[in-house]
Amino acid sequence: MTTPKDFGFDDDINMLKDTYAKFLLEQKTTESLRPSLKGTEDPYHGSPRPAYFDTQNWQKTVELGMHAVAIPEAQGGIGMGLVAATALAEEIGRYALPTPLSNNLLAAFILRQAPTDSAKQLLEDMASGLCAALALYGEDGSLEADSTDVQFSDGKLLGSAWYVTDAQKCDVLIVAAQCQDGIDLFRVNRTDPTVELSPDRIVDLTRDQARVAFHATDAEPLTEQGQGSRCLNLALPALLTLTAADIAGAAEWQLQATADYAKVRHQFDHPLGFFQAVKHPIVDMMIATDETRSLVYQAAAAFDFDPDDAARCAHLAKSSASDTAEFCANRSTQLHGGIGFTWEADVQIYHKRQMHSQFMFGDGVWQRAKLAELL
């Protein structure tokens, strides 16, 4: 094991994490989200849910410099690695924060793998606060990161990207498209008139998602000669680790919220936590969360310090995280009893975020199939 004993969490990163966590605590994230949900509850009769974007929160995030953590210094960023980004992603998950920061971190790690001037330019623009989202998936949501239905020919993009997170919050899209030489990545302005956004009605209340159709859209190549797949594959460990970190943060919230509830809610003359049928599954939530957290920190450290082992460690982290997301979401609702099943309880917000995160960049079964190839 050639990663640092503290997983690379040095003083700078611990301070970064604390600063961001403190900021999010003050934001009262789920409370701030609530007003935007009013009137959208009923899936049959309610109004469509608008993409919730707390622009003040994003502005403050940019002022704090969090958006530039993973952008290289040469492009005006802070130039930190995946350990630092993972620290932020975990806090985003812990506060179930609807923020484009998640996708901007992912985008930075993809662009860092591209040697082109256009990729460097985009990183520079992102360092100035431009917001990016990823358009990588086709309709089947295939778990391979480079399986896109979008075509690039004669300088134009045609076709649709599916499951584009933060589509309504972003300024630019990073689009994976099939080209003559394979997959390449392109930069597209979200407001381009040939880009048609169809927001999805999704389960997760903390993210917005859309299908994005390109009707002969002008696009600037970010990679060339089919090097897009290579970029995505090199960045995949970072994408997996950051998504797993989000899950770990949310799972820790679910654990603590469930334990707290089991202390205050009384039945049969005892707090719920007195009963082993409740106590033991809460402990199992802790065990699952701790396994995921350790694997996430190791995956981040491997990416920064031991790149040869990064893919294995990232698949391990997301394998664990996907299962933990499912398990902790399931137990948190069940052990809260009736109240956990209501719209009113925050448990549902986290539950649905975990349901979404579980499948992002591949579920546990897919990660383990990939791992098996390495064993």
Add this chain to the structure above:
Amino acid sequence: MSDKTLTPEQAEFQDFCRAWLQENKPAPHPTPLPQAAYEVTDPSHLTYLTEWQAKCYEAGLIASDLPKQYGGHGMTDCQQIASNEVRSAGVPYFINWIGLGMAVPTLLECGTEAQKETFLPPIFSAEHIWCQGFSEPGAGSDLASLQASAVKEGDQWIINGSKVWTSLGHFAQYMLLLARQDKNDKYGGITYFLAPMDQPGITVKPIHKMTGESGFNEVFLDNAIVGDHLRVGNVGDGWKVAMATLTSERGAGVGVGAVVGESPMAVMQQVIQLAKDTRRNGQRVWDDPVWRDRIVKVYERTEASLYNGRRARVKALNGGAMRIPLQGKLTGSEISQSLHQIALGILGLKSSLYVGDEHAPANGKWPLGYMNTYTGTISGGSSEIQRNILGERVLGLAKSK
């Protein structure tokens, strides 16, 4: 190649351990050793294992970090390195696992100077084998309901009662003994002793496990005598001292040496290999995606345990000092059990062939090992008790009893 995160002294010690273990690895005993130290019953195995432990102690692989006055080697942050190297060297386990894993931390934390100086060195050298006298026929998970009595007469205590599941009791010179000096005070009525086993008042009778092996015993205490100088802690403080012992047994203690045989990851690798080598229904078991997923899930959890161990020592990331250490015994034993269940599944009907059958894969190691994983999930506080402890001490949930 040495680990890059080590100091030069540690790296040098690591190189020394590797070279020494390579050079001094003992030839196999003519008859196979049981899978773990707590199953040893053959006196020739005892001699072989005692010699091996003494040699490792002499070389500095045991008690590396402890002060010289207690028989230690006076090094700094080297024990973990030695233990890791011992675990991965494919060498025999240390026979005196209760001495090393439980008596040593208890004495270091709660013993008198005289007790430490007298008892620690012979534990390290395996000159004195130790056993543990906590559980009784009527006191298992509810350990504090134990009934063995201790009555003071002059400067001696007279002990009566019986103890059960006493591993190595048939070889031991000393027992970590809990006995009750006050019947009316459940927790405050217990006192902790170091009881000499070689005396007329103590009878040891073997118990056979579901595997058919022995290794643990019932111990009858019939007017057994223990000097008051062999009491650990104050009269009535036995429960507190026992908690120190149990904390180490549950994987949270400082640790003075490796006591187990193969590392969990070594067993994991064997199971992966087993799946690659075993053919059924026209394909390798490893090529069956259902089996492969189950195997890799346990691989993932085994890796997670390793990194949990590392994270436990990182204050900014561990969520509190005891949160991860108190999980160690529970997750380690349950992961091991799942892994063995999978090994049996890989073998299918071949797993019916037991130790001694000429066709049994690895001489029946997998079914034997599977049954023995219940030692881990039941002893030292069953998994159910571990979940109570974690829920109450780490998460602050109401005490179940």
